[in-house]
Amino acid sequence: MSLQSTSKGEEPIIPLQDAGQRIEWADRDGEAFSDLSKWFNDTGAYAVLVQRNGDRWQATWHRHIDADLEAEKFTELARLLGSFLDHTRAALNYATYQMALQALRVDPSLKGKLIPDRVEFPIFKNPRLFGKQNKVKELPEKYRLAIESVQPYDGRYPGLWWLHELAREYRHRVLHPTALIPEQSRHRLLVDGITVEPSDLEVIPHERLEHGDMVMRFTLADVPEDAKVHPQIATKVGIDHPLTRSLIGTRVLNEIATDSDTALMAIYNAF
Numbered sequence: 001m002s003l004q005s006t007s008k009g010e011e012p013i014i015p016l017q018d019a020g021q022r023i024e025w026a027d028r029d030g031e032a033f034s035d036l037s038k039w040f041n042d043t044g045a046y047a048v049l050v051q052r053n054g055d056r057w058q059a060t061w062h063r064h065i066d067a068d069l070e071a072e073k074f075t076e077l078a079r080l081l082g083s084f085l086d087h088t089r090a091a092l093n094y095a096t097y098q099m100a101l102q103a104l105r106v107d108p109s110l111k112g113k114l115i116p117d118r119v120e121f122p123i124f125k126n127p128r129l130f131g132k133q134n135k136v137k138e139l140p141e142k143y144r145l146a147i148e149s150v151q152p153y154d155g156r157y158p159g160l161w162w163l164h165e166l167a168r169e170y171r172h173r174v175l176h177p178t179a180l181i182p183e184q185s186r187h188r189l190l191v192d193g194i195t196v197e198p199s200d201l202e203v204i205p206h207e208r209l210e211h212g213d214m215v216m217r218f219t220l221a222d223v224p225e226d227a228k229v230h231p232q233i234a235t236k237v238g239i240d241h242p243l244t245r246s247l248i249g250t251r252v253l254n255e256i257a258t259d260s261d262t263a264l265m266a267i268y269n270a271f
Contacts, residue, residue: 030250037077057229060213081166095121100119187234207246
């Protein structure tokens, strides 16, 4: 996304290039997070094993990856997540700061009331709290309205609320992407390489998966003893936070990026 506009003489008139740089860095971290998340499936770090009791079967989750290597990979995911959140949150604050500077250029009488160093991009779910607690009260109305237009009220722009809460939490502790979440819509059951759909297939949900957890139960009648029964459990890395624990991590980052871009364009268009 380009946040830099120029006049006819090619002199910048909307100096948001620093915000754009932070978004570019955030995008790189997001891509690296996605690639590393895929690594766990691509390398067979985990497997699902089946046990049979007559016609009744159950599948359990097993860790094949070395514990130290797993910890190393999750630590890198945590670093990438923190960097992504920091760059994205900073981009919104940078753009709001430039908005304040622009307001002073247009209306010097605001000097003394509007202090650019004290503004930051507000994120509120409640419009009443936005009105009382935001730090952009001294901005001209068109700028305040542009910012309010992208507030995550009534379920809009959930990515901005996730950004607000995750970035706030990350300032106090590292958020660990240690939750491996079953992506239930992609579960399949193969018998000798053929997909079957037992009527009583039960997928057991988990906020996070631990070694030995039961993940699936089902009934298969008239299956030979030597049949190869292979449950396929697609998994993704999640983020260990109450807001996002049930969501795939890359979805969270993508939603944050999309809604942050929308907010930045609202600021850009208000100049």
